Structure formats: C-alpha cells, structure tokens
Amino acid sequence: MRDVAIIGVGQIEVGEHWDTSLRHLALGPVQAAQADAGVAQADALYVGNMLSGELAGQEHLGALVADFAGLRGIEAIKIEAACGSGAAALRVGYIAVAGGLADVVIVAGVEKMTDMLGHDTTAALALAADGDYEAFLGLSFVAVNALLMRRYMHEHGYSHQDFAPFAVNAHKNAVNNPYAMFRFPVKAERFATAKMICDPINLLDSSPICDGAAAVVLAPADMARSLNTAPIRIAASAVGTDSLAVHDRRDPMVLDGAIISTRRAYEQAGVGPKDIDLFELHDAFSVMAALSLEGAGFAEKGQGLRLALDGEIGIDGRVPVTTMGGLKARGHPVGATGIYQIVEVVQQLRGLAGKNQVKDARLGMAQNIGGSGATVVTHILERME
Amino acid sequence: MTVPRNWRLQQQRYRLVGEVCERCGARIFPPRDLCPECEAPAKTPFAFSGRGEVYSYSTIYHPPRGFEEFAPYTVALVKLEEGPMLTAQLTDVDADQVQIGMPVEMVTRRVQSCGEEGAIIYGYKFRPSGFHQSQT
Numbered sequence: 228m229r230d231v232a233i234i235g236v237g238q239i240e241v242g243e244h245w246d247t248s249l250r251h252l253a254l255g256p257v258q259a260a261q262a263d264a265g266v267a268q269a270d271a272l273y274v275g276n277m278l279s280g281e282l283a284g285q286e287h288l289g290a291l292v293a294d295f296a297g298l299r300g301i302e303a304i305k306i307e308a309a310c311g312s313g314a315a316a317l318r319v320g321y322i323a324v325a326g327g328l329a330d331v332v333i334v335a336g337v338e339k340m341t342d343m344l345g346h347d348t349t350a351a352l353a354l355a356a357d358g359d360y361e362a363f364l365g366l367s368f369v370a371v372n373a374l375l376m377r378r379y380m381h382e383h384g385y386s387h388q389d390f391a392p393f394a395v396n397a398h399k400n401a402v403n404n405p406y407a408m409f410r411f412p413v414k415a416e417r418f419a420t421a422k423m424i425c426d427p428i429n430l431l432d433s434s435p436i437c438d439g440a441a442a443v444v445l446a447p448a449d450m451a452r453s454l455n456t457a458p459i460r461i462a463a464s465a466v467g468t469d470s471l472a473v474h475d476r477r478d479p480m481v482l483d484g485a486i487i488s489t490r491r492a493y494e495q496a497g498v499g500p501k502d503i504d505l506f507e508l509h510d511a512f513s514v515m516a517a518l519s520l521e522g523a524g525f526a527e528k529g530q531g532l533r534l535a536l537d538g539e540i541g542i543d544g545r546v547p548v549t550t551m552g553g554l555k556a557r558g559h560p561v562g563a564t565g566i567y568q569i570v571e572v573v574q575q576l577r578g579l580a581g582k583n584q585v586k587d588a589r590l591g592m593a594q595n596i597g598g599s600g601a602t603v604v605t606h607i608l609e610r611m612e
Numbered sequence: 613m614t615v616p617r618n619w620r621l622q623q624q625r626y627r628l629v630g631e632v633c634e635r636c637g638a639r640i641f642p643p644r645d646l647c648p649e650c651e652a653p654a655k656t657p658f659a660f661s662g663r664g665e666v667y668s669y670s671t672i673y674h675p676p677r678g679f680e681e682f683a684p685y686t687v688a689l690v691k692l693e694e695g696p697m698l699t700a701q702l703t704d705v706d707a708d709q710v711q712i713g714m715p716v717e718m719v720t721r722r723v724q725s726c727g728e729e730g731a732i733i734y735g736y737k738f739r740p741s742g743f744h745q746s747q748t
Contacts, residue, residue, distance in 0.1 A: 350676035359621060360642050361699050364723060364735065365672065365679040366687055373670035374689050374699075381668070381712050426671045426707075474689055474697035475648070479667075 230448035231324045232458040232611065235264025236570040238441035241408040241558030247438070249283040249339040250295040256442040257296040257335055264444040265454055270329035271302040275316030275336035276562035277309055281351035283339050292335060302329075309355035310511060311597030312336065313565025314604035317443065321464040321606075324445045335442040336566030348436055352561070355598040357472035369425040369433065369512070371473055371599045375480075376427055376514035382480055383529035387427050390513040391418035392535035394431040394555055397510060400542065401552025403582040406567075408437050408558035432513040434553075439560030441567045448611065457577050462498070462590070463607035465491035471601045480529075484603035485522025485594065492592070492605040493524070500524040503607070504588040505547040505575055507568040509596035510554045519594060520546065522603070547585050550575060565595035565604060576610040618733055623657075625735040626720055630696065632658035639694040662718030663741065664692040671707045678724055686710055690738050704739040715741035 237259025244252065253274070261267060272293050280286040289303035308315035313336030320334040340348060349369075353362040356371050380387065395415050401407035413431060421429040451458035467487030473479050493499055500523060508523070510516035520531035525546050539545040551557055551571040554564060572591035574580045580588075588610070595604045623629035630641030635652040639660070647654040669688040672679075679685070686702040688710070702710060703721055716738040723735040 345674065346677040346680060349674060350678065353676050357699075359617075362676070364687065364699055364701055365675060365682060365685060366699060367672055367674065367676050369674070370670050370672050370687055374668040374687070377670060378668035378689070378712070424674060426673075428670075472699065474699050479689065479697075 228325045229327060231321050231445055231461045232448040232451035233443050233461065233569070233573055233608065234266065234446045234451045234454055234456055234458050235260040235262070235444035236442070236573050237263060238406050238567060238570050239439060240406045241437050241439040241560055241567070243341045244438040245341070249279055249285060249337065250291050252339060252438060252440040253292045253335045253337045253442065254296050256440045257333060260333065260442040260444045263456060264446070265456065266331055266444060266446070269298065269301060269331045269333045269444070271320070271323055272296070272298055272333045272335065273316040273320045274303065274305045275313035275334070275565055276305055276338060277307055277312045277355070278338065278340065278351050278561060281354065282343050282348065292337060307562070308602040308604070309597035310509070310559070310561045311565060311595045311602040311604050312562035314568070314593065314595030314606060315466070315565065315597070315602065317565060317569060317606060318464050318466055318604055320445050321461055324447060330447060330450065332445040333442060334445065334566065335440060336563035337440040338560035338562040339438050340436045340560060341438050360474070361472050367425065369428055372512040372514055373425040373428045374473060375518070375599065376432070376512065378480060379514050379517065380427065383532070385532055388419055389532055389536060390432060390517070391415040392540065393510055393513040393516045394418065396535070396540050397549040397553040397555035400550055400583050401556035404551040404557060407552040407556055408435060409552070409556040428512055434511045434555050434559035437558040437560050439558060439563045439567065441563055441570050443566060443569055443573070452611070458611045459573050459576050460609045460611050461606060462609040463492035463495035463605065465495060465605045467491065467603045469601050471598055473599055482518050482522035482600040482603065484600050485519060485596070488603040488605040489523045489594070492607050496607045496609070498590060498607065503590055503592045505550050505572070505585045505591045507550065507553070507572055507591070507593040508548050509594055510549055511559055511596070515596065516548065518600070519596070523592070523594060542583055542585055550580065550583050550585060565593070568593040568595060569606060569608070572608050576608055615731060618731070628660040628662055628718060628736060630658050630660060632656050639696060641692065641696040641698055660692055660694055664690040664716055664738070666710060666712055666714045666716060667691045667697060668712060669702065669710045688716070688738065690716055701737045702739065703737040704743050717741045717743070
C-alpha cells in the first residue's frame with residue numbers, strides 16, 4: 228500500500244444557491260482543487276452525494292458531474308452512504324490511490340437540497356433511517372435524533388440548555404469562515420427560546436438544509452512531495468457500521484460505529500485521542516456532537532457534553548471541534564459535508580485557517596456520520612514535514 | 613408505499629411477529645433470520661405480547677410528506693417486555709402526558725393513507741397500558 232496525500236482543496240460557500248443547478252455546483256470546487264494542486268490531469272472522480280435522485284430528480288451523478296466539470300471520459304462513480312457520503316467517497320478515492328490503481332484522484336462532495344419543499348426534504352432525509360421500521364411509522368430524521376437527545380438528557384441528567392455550547396462554539400467559528408452559511412454569533416441565552424423543531428430538538432440544535440460542493444485532489448505521497456503546495460498525508464481512513472435503526476443498537480446511547488471506525492483509524496495512524504489537535508465532528512444535531520466525542524474516545528459515556536460545558540471544545544481548548552463552523556453553522560449539505568470537513572482540516576494543517584487557526588496543528592481528525600450512526604467514516608490527516 | 617411491500621410485512625405490522633433464537637433463546641424483532649446475540653440461524657416465528665415501556669419519545673411538528681394529517685404526533689422508542697426495542701407512534705395520549713418508563717401496549721391503527729385513490733395502510737401504534745379499562 229502507498230501513502231496517500233491531499234494535494235489540493237476547493238469549496239463553494241454553503242447556502243441557498245437558487246441560481247445554480249446540481250450539475251454546476253461542483254465545477255468551481257473541482258477547478259479550485261485542481262488549481263490548488265497544480266495538476267490538470269486526473270485518473271478518476273468519485274462523487275459523494277446522498278439525495279440527488281430524491282431532491283433533484285437526477286441519479287447517475289458520477290458521469291454527470293464529470294461531464295460538467297470538464298472531465299468527460301474520466302472514470303467517475305457516485306458513492307452514497309447517507310450523510311456520510313462525502314467521506315465515503317474519499318475513502319474510495321483513498322483505496323484507489325493507496326492500492327496503486329490510480330495516481331491522481333479527485334473526490335467531490337455535492338448536494339442540492341433547496342429545490343424541494345420542506346415536507347419533501349424531510350421525507351428524503353428520512354431515507355437515511357430504516358425504511359420499514361422507522362420512516363414508515365412517520366419518523367423524520369430529526370425525530371430519530373430527538374429520541375436520542377431525550378434519552379441522553381434522561382440517562383445523564385442534563386438539561387436542554389446544557390447543549391448550548393455546541394451551537395455557540397460552531398457559530399463563533401463560522402464568523403471567520405467565508406464559506407460558512409451562518410457567519411454570525413449566537414448567544415447561549417437564545418438557545419432557550421429558539422423555535423422547536425422536534426421536541427427536545429430546536430432550531431439551534433439543528434444543522435440547516437442547504438446546497439454545497441467541495442472537492443479534494445489525492446495523489447501518492449511520494450509524488451506530492453515534488454509539488455509546491457504543502458501536502459497533507461492521509462494517516463488513517465476507516466469505516467465502521469452499525470444498525471440503521473436506533474432501536475436495533477446494542478445500546479442506543481453508544482455509537483458503536485464510531486467506536487469501531489475511530490479505533491481502526493487510531494490503529495492505522497498509530498495515535499490516540501490525546502494526539503489529535505482538532506476534531507471536525509458530525510454535529511448534525513447537538514446530541515450527535517456529544518455522542519461523537521464519546522465514540523471517538525475523547526470522553527467517557529455521558530461525558531461528551533461535559534467537555535463542551537467545561538469550555539474544552541473551543542479553538543484554544545483541549546479538543547477543538549467544528550473549527551470552521553461545523554455542520555451547525557458552516558452548514559450541512561448532506562452528501563458534501565464529509566468533503567467540507569476534510570477541506571477544513573487541510574486548511575488547519577496548512578496553517579491557513581486565519582483567526583480560527585489551531586496553534587501548531589499537526590494531526591487533525593474528521594468524522595462523517597451516515598444516518599444516526601449506521602455508517603461512520605473517520606479520517607486522520609497529518610501535516611507532512 | 614407499494615402493496616407488495618406492505619403485504620409481505622403484515623405479520624409484523626398487525627401482530628408483531630418476530631423470531632426466537634433456538635440456540636440462545638433471544639427474542640428478535642424485526643425478524644432477520646439471524647440471531648443478533650449469538651449469530652445462529654433464527655427462523656422460528658415468535659409473536660410478541662405488544663407490552664412494553666417508553667424508552668424515549670419526541671413530538672413531531674414538521675412531518676415528512678405523507679404524514680401531514682397526523683401532525684403534531686408523538687413517536688417513541690418502546691422497549692418490549694420480551695427484550696427488543698422498536699420505534700412507533702404513540703396514540704390515545706397527550707404529548708405532555710408521555711414519560712420515559714411509561715407502560716404502553718400495542719394497538720392497530722391507520723399509519724398512512726395514500727390519497728383518495730390509494731390504499732389505507734395499517735400498522736402498530738402504542739397507547740398507555742390499561743387505556744381501555746380506564747375509558748369504560
């Protein structure tokens with residue numbers, strides 16, 4: 228197996244792109260990533276996307292994105308793993324380069340969510356859950372997370388207000404990210420009065436529905452060393468799975484998929500949680516942020532929220548999370564999110580995160596979760612010296 | 613929701629039929645023909661009592677397409693007395709009366725109606741235990 232590096236990144240602002248179709252969203256990020264890498268040719272394109280069929284009436288996205296990104300003829304395939312699609316596509320690109328089947332690979336995440344009305348988008352997102360035994364009964368994807376949040380509060384004795392630090396931190400960091408959807412701070416006091424979505428989840432617990440696209444270029448690490456840009460090595464790439472339905476889990480309050488995925492990643496990289504300088508976690512809902520911190524080994528069961536309450540998740544904290552705004556404030560264009568996370572970790576490791584720079588960042592971890600924890604994709608990136 | 617898809621799940625939707633593992637005795641719902649506890653083949657049908665308790669719950673104000681007529685409605689994770697957990701809507705109860713640990717029982721109710729022309733689809737919901745007695 229060969230070492231794999233990320234040699235270029237690109238992204239567009241997350242938001243409501245009324246004037247841009249699904250097929251056009253990825254063009255800018257792909258070109259930006261290629262320009263950043265200084266490499267015009269590529270051997271393959273892998274596209275992370277969850278809902279193009281449901282929300283844009285368009286499947287067969289690999290060839291379409293390739294064609295409209297100026298890459299007609301290239302090997303191109305769509306990868307789907309619900310909200311974990313972006314990182315799953317990176318995993319496939321990594322396998323291709325590490326295995327020696329391709330040299331230069333472009334991985335793009337793209338999602339167009341704003342064309343449909345609310346009830347349709349809600350029904351589409353529920354496809355991440357168990358169709359016959361969750362969604363059939365009227366569960367929205369928010370509701371699945373609300374069931375987790377209510378139980379988390381009950382078992383561990385937290386109030387709803389205790390979750391506020393995740394949103395406050397995410398919004399604070401998004402202020403300095405020109406690609407973020409919500410570039411404004413929120414106060415913890417507003418948390419108590421935010422609009423209820425699905426009791427106990429309110430608007431400030433939730434990531435927004437939005438459009439977005441991001442891309443990275445991969446190459447063998449040996450080749451990357453000869454380029455001008457500071458290459459970032461993929462020190463670990465791992466996937467863990469669990470049941471789709473929350474009710475089928477060993478313990479719904481534990482993300483077994485995250486435990487499996489991060490353990491594999493730590494083993495590959497030869498590191499542990501204490502070595503990670505920043506953690507781009509999957510804060511689709513605030514309870515997911517807490518469960519992710521626990522699943523990734525930063526906190527014991529029930530203590531993930533404690534890290535946030537103790538002020539440990541800020542840029543200068545012990546475990547900086549959502550350093551560019553996270554899913555909450557940068558936005559969560561579902562199938563693109565995993566690539567945004569990777570782009571942001573690369574920015575941090577290159578020392579280009581501006582006011583949000585984590586000091587001396589050398590090892591960054593990104594974790595992209597499909598569904599309520601059924602697919603968990605973890606990547607650890609390392610600054611190459 | 614197509615007719616065959618509902619038809620093949622009628623034993624689960626109407627009677628909560630799962631499976632029992634002949635090797636370790638685990639009760640399994642929904643059926644998966646493979647014991648999640650010991651990984652032995654498990655194809656012996658087992659009808660659950662329909663009694664359980666609320667493990668967690670939430671009220672949905674923004675329903676997915678197809679469920680607008682029910683909103684707001686309360687959903688729950690229900691821990692069945694035989695062991696497994698399932699997800700269901702609660703019925704015959706006000707949202708603010710629901711609590712974790714509350715005993716509930718299965719009833720058969722309308723789950724979806726697919727427009728004027730479409731089939732009315734029934735399935736399980738759960739209501740507070742002893743609901744019938746308390747009403748009569």
